Amino acid sequence: MNFNSISRLNGEIILPGDKSISHRSVMFSSISNGKNYIKNFLMGQDCLSTIDCFRKMGVNIDIWKNKDVIVNGVGLRGLKKPDNVLDVGNSGTTIRLIMGILSGQNFKSTLVGDESISKRPMKRVTEPLKEMGAKIDGLENGNFAPITIEGGNLKGINYKMPIASAQVKSAIILASLYSNSSSKIIEKSKSRNHTEIMLKSFGADINVDGLEIDVNPVDSLYPQEIYVPGDISSAAFFIAGASIIKGSEVLIKNVGLNPTRTGILDVLKDMGGNFEILNKEVICGEEIGDILVKYSNLNGVTIYGDLIPKLIDEIPIIAVMATQAEGQTIIKDAKELKVKESNRIKSVVENLKKMGADIEELEDGMVINGPTKLKGANIESFNDHRIAMAFSIASLISYGNTYIKNFNCVNISFPSFCDILKRISY
Ligand SMILES: O=C(O)C1=C[C@@H](OP(=O)(O)O)[C@@H](O)[C@H](O)C1
Numbered sequence: 001m002n003f004n005s006i007s008r009l010n011g012e013i014i015l016p017g018d019k020s021i022s023h024r025s026v027m028f029s030s031i032s033n034g035k036n037y038i039k040n041f042l043m044g045q046d047c048l049s050t051i052d053c054f055r056k057m058g059v060n061i062d063i064w065k066n067k068d069v070i071v072n073g074v075g076l077r078g079l080k081k082p083d084n085v086l087d088v089g090n091s092g093t094t095i096r097l098i099m100g101i102l103s104g105q106n107f108k109s110t111l112v113g114d115e116s117i118s119k120r121p122m123k124r125v126t127e128p129l130k131e132m133g134a135k136i137d138g139l140e141n142g143n144f145a146p147i148t149i150e151g152g153n154l155k156g157i158n159y160k161m162p163i164a165s166a167q168v169k170s171a172i173i174l175a176s177l178y179s180n181s182s183s184k185i186i187e188k189s190k191s192r193n194h195t196e197i198m199l200k201s202f203g204a205d206i207n208v209d210g211l212e213i214d215v216n217p218v219d220s221l222y223p224q225e226i227y228v229p230g231d232i233s234s235a236a237f238f239i240a241g242a243s244i245i246k247g248s249e250v251l252i253k254n255v256g257l258n259p260t261r262t263g264i265l266d267v268l269k270d271m272g273g274n275f276e277i278l279n280k281e282v283i284c285g286e287e288i289g290d291i292l293v294k295y296s297n298l299n300g301v302t303i304y305g306d307l308i309p310k311l312i313d314e315i316p317i318i319a320v321m322a323t324q325a326e327g328q329t330i331i332k333d334a335k336e337l338k339v340k341e342s343n344r345i346k347s348v349v350e351n352l353k354k355m356g357a358d359i360e361e362l363e364d365g366m367v368i369n370g371p372t373k374l375k376g377a378n379i380e381s382f383n384d385h386r387i388a389m390a391f392s393i394a395s396l397i398s399y400g401n402t403y404i405k406n407f408n409c410v411n412i413s414f415p416s417f418c419d420i421l422k423r424i425s426y
């Protein structure tokens with residue numbers, strides 16, 4: 001797809017539902033006892049893969065007006081053995097969280113995914129689940145899909161996490177619901193806590209104290225009505241766009257503002273960004289609000305440590321913002337970027353270099369010196385939705401045409417991205 005520079009971004013937008021919360025809403029509803037109503041569900045390919053997997057295990061799921069979902073839960077142990085493999089497509093969240101649930105089922109099933117998923121490490125999940133009693137096989141000792149998993153009698157686990165990962169944490173919490181004793185999980189650094197918040201509302205017995213999470217097994221989960229807030233990871237592209245395109249002003253309505261997800265706002269504040277949070281409220285245990293962002297002169301910052309998990313998916317677009325900031329931006333402690341849909345350190349550095357940015361690759365991040373006037377280029381998306389969207393924003397401030405290969409991959413998390421972008425571009 002081709003992109004060219006624009007004069008400014010201006011207007012009010014409402015974004016599709018949060019991807020992490022959408023996945024969880026279908027998963028937890030499916031194993032609850034009764035009818036669940038989910039509003040503002042993200043109809044992106046990843047979340048549709050989750051729906052597909054649960055339908056294949058006998059769960060009746062209806063989609064209304066391409067926005068709302070009704071899930072008829074079958075209970076914790078009511079899933080049926082699928083007739084075929086479960087295909088998670090491109091979704092890391094689906095494959096890793098579903099393994100926690102499959103560890104508690106009395107059948108054997110196989111999980112497969114696309115080329116990117118087949119290269120992403122699974123040992124981080126399969127090892128603790130095996131320790132709890134699940135039988136798991138996969139390539140290279142259970143590290144890569146296809147993964148075959150047979151649930152059974154699980155025992156609780158005391159697990160100190162070696163990496164900060166909400167997907168790993170969530171898989172262990174889900175398996176703990178099925179165990180015959182309690183579990184304790186100790187996080188390395190605080191990662192997104194949507195699982196803890198939502199499962200509690202379903203009646204799970206979970207106690208969180210700082211980095212420690214205690215989970216007790218339960219007999220059943222109660223059906224819920226869930227409202228999915230707008231996705232801050234999708235908002236990030238417009239937050240960045242409005243901050244770096246002169247004369248811009250964008251109001252993004254109903255965005256999820258869970259503090260484990262708002263690292264990009266902490267960074268923007270440090271960079272001297274001009275934004276305000278309006279109409280704050282709490283719905284279904286999640287903080288929500290509107291974000292008003294205006295163009296501003298940014299300065300470079302250092303991003304590291306405990307902040308990384310709070311903005312891990314936003315690093316590609318933060319790197320684009322940093323090319324327009326005065327001075328140096330250093331991003332470190334972000335090795336996890338190498339095992340996402342693409343190696344996001346390489347994808348960002350390679351593409352930003354093509355656009356003329358002053359950027360250096362680090363083992364665990366990157367260093368960017370700004371500001372630089374970017375030039376249009378042939379961009380490789382590496383079939384990674386976050387890379388495609390980050391570089392479409394970069395193209396809006398570049399001189400000359402930018403072509404982004406396989407731009408369609410944005411459908412993974414944000415099918416309406418181009419429509420919204422066009423509507424507020426002048
Ligand atoms: O739990 C989730 O919904 C997610 C957790 C993060 O992955 P990790 O758990 O691997 O850090 C994030 O990158 C992913 O987009 C969604």
Ligand SMILES: C=C(OP(=O)(O)O)C(=O)O
Nearest residue numbers: 090091092093313340386
């Ligand atoms: C890493 C991502 O997702 P997942 O791990 O679910 O594939 C993402 O959406 O940026």
